[in-house]
Amino acid sequence: MPGAFKSIFVLAFDLDERGQTVPAFAVREAQDETAAIDEARKLGDQHAGVVVWKREASPAVGEEGEPVVIFQTGTIGDFN
Template identity: 45%
Template sequence: MAPRAKLIVVMAFSRSDEGELVPAFEAMQFEVEDRAIRTARDLAGKHVGVIAWAREAQPDIGEYGPPTVLFQSGDVPDME
């Protein structure tokens, strides 16, 4: 059985000219939750929405656990 990894991601969002939420840049991955939360807090004042989340992952077999929100500010799309 492959070891489980933790996927930790920060995403920031802007609004398009049509008012839709769009990613401000590519998702950033982190090794530790604390660093992701600090980065998300720093970005919160600069974008309409920011989210940091984590999930257990076994990417080699395509299995991902449910996402857990670590930090959220402003407008972000619903997590799928």
């Protein structure tokens, strides 16, 4: 996308009393892919699952691309 920028996000999941995945905290934005993956690996020891994804957006024209998963471990739920 012309004029687009990339955002990278991290989200961890825990399991509720019925074994369903629930977000462990609000979505966190990361500085770059390396920092996001490092954080996700650390979180993976404390949570049922972690996902890192990136998304391109072009706010000038109101477009937002589809999420692209760049790292995933364990059991994750809906993050989009």
